[in-house]
Amino acid sequence: MSTYTQxxxxxxxxxxxxxxxxxxxxxxxxxxxxGHLNFLPDGTExxxxxxxxxxxxxxxQQAGIETAIITxxxxxxxxxxxxxxxxxxLLQGREDKLVALKEIWAQTAHDSDTTxxxxxxxxxxxxxxxxxxxxxxxxxHPLMRQHAHWCTERAGGAGAGREFCEQILSAxxxxxxxxxxxx
Numbered sequence: 001m002s003t004y005t006q007x008x009x010x011x012x013x014x015x016x017x018x019x020x021x022x023x024x025x026x027x028x029x030x031x032x033x034x035g036h037l038n039f040l041p042d043g044t045e046x047x048x049x050x051x052x053x054x055x056x057x058x059x060x061q062q063a064g065i066e067t068a069i070i071t072x073x074x075x076x077x078x079x080x081x082x083x084x085x086x087x088x089x090l091l092q093g094r095e096d097k098l099v100a101l102k103e104i105w106a107q108t109a110h111d112s113d114t115t116x117x118x119x120x121x122x123x124x125x126x127x128x129x130x131x132x133x134x135x136x137x138x139x140x141h142p143l144m145r146q147h148a149h150w151c152t153e154r155a156g157g158a159g160a161g162r163e164f165c166e167q168i169l170s171a172x173x174x175x176x177x178x179x180x181x182x183x
Contacts, residue, residue, distance in 0.1 A: 007153055010171065014149055017132040018171030023110040024060050025089075025101060025127070026161055028071040028078050030120035031137055034157030047077045050157055056165030057085050063174045066110070070100045072123055098126030118164045120144060120156055135164050 010018070029035050032053055038046040057067050068089035069082050075092065082090040089108075094100040097119065105111050116133040117124070120140030128134030128148050136144035137156040145151055150167065152160040169175040 010150065010167065014133065015171045017113075017149075018116065018168050019173075020114050020132060021065060021116045021168050021172070022114040023066045023068060023104070023108070023116070024057075024165065024168060025068045025070055025104075025115060025117040025131075026057075026164075027097070027117075027119035027121075027124050028069060028075075029073060030140055030156040031118050032069075032081075032157065032161050034155065035120065035139065045075055045077065047075060047081075048157065049081050050159055050161070052159040053161030053165075054081075054085055056162035057087065059169060059178050060165050061086060062178065063169055063172065065168065066108070068104055070094055070097050070104075070127070072097075095123055096126070097124050098130055101127045101130065116164070116168055118152075118161065133168070135167075 026032055032049055033047050040046060060067055067087045069078065069087055070091045071078060072095045078092060079090065089104050091100045112130050113132050115131040117127045117131045118135040119128055120137050122141060122143065125147055134148045135150045135152065136148040137152050137160040139155040152163040154160045154163055166175055169178060
């Protein structure tokens with residue numbers, strides 16, 4: 001269970017699936033951001049990322065879990081954030097998230113049984129349905145909850161990514177040791 005949520009524990013089946021996860025994939029708009037698109041007068045797009053999510057991604061990497069971003073939009077801010085966090089795979093401008101995910105699988109040792117994915121809207125559905133653990137956020141499209149294995153308590157852009165990371169780490173028995181490094 002995540003260290004800062006009060007959600008019910010995951011089923012034994014979902015915990016077993018999460019124990020096998022070696023790749024965590026994140027959508028950006030609506031998951032790592034609040035989904036709002038903000039533009040400056042010159043047309044420059046501005047995105048806000050939550051530091052809770054950033055540390056969660058770093059903790060996954062510290063635990064040996066590879067990370068990826070698949071996003072439908074192209075943004076230099078996403079590229080900078082991915083680089084700053086050491087995210088291995090960044091696929092931007094990809095409306096068909098499942099095709100993009102399959103490209104990652106083809107280039108790596110990961111597959112559907114070792115992948116967790118979090119998204120918030122219809123373009124994420126195929127990927128969420130194809131992975132061992134598909135997650136969504138409460139501010140996502142309602143259809144996502146019907147197909148996801150789990151929904152975060154926190155909204156996209158407000159720590160949902162961190163909850164996703166902590167669920168993976170908790171199921172793998174790695175969360176407590178990572179937390180202890182900060183105590």
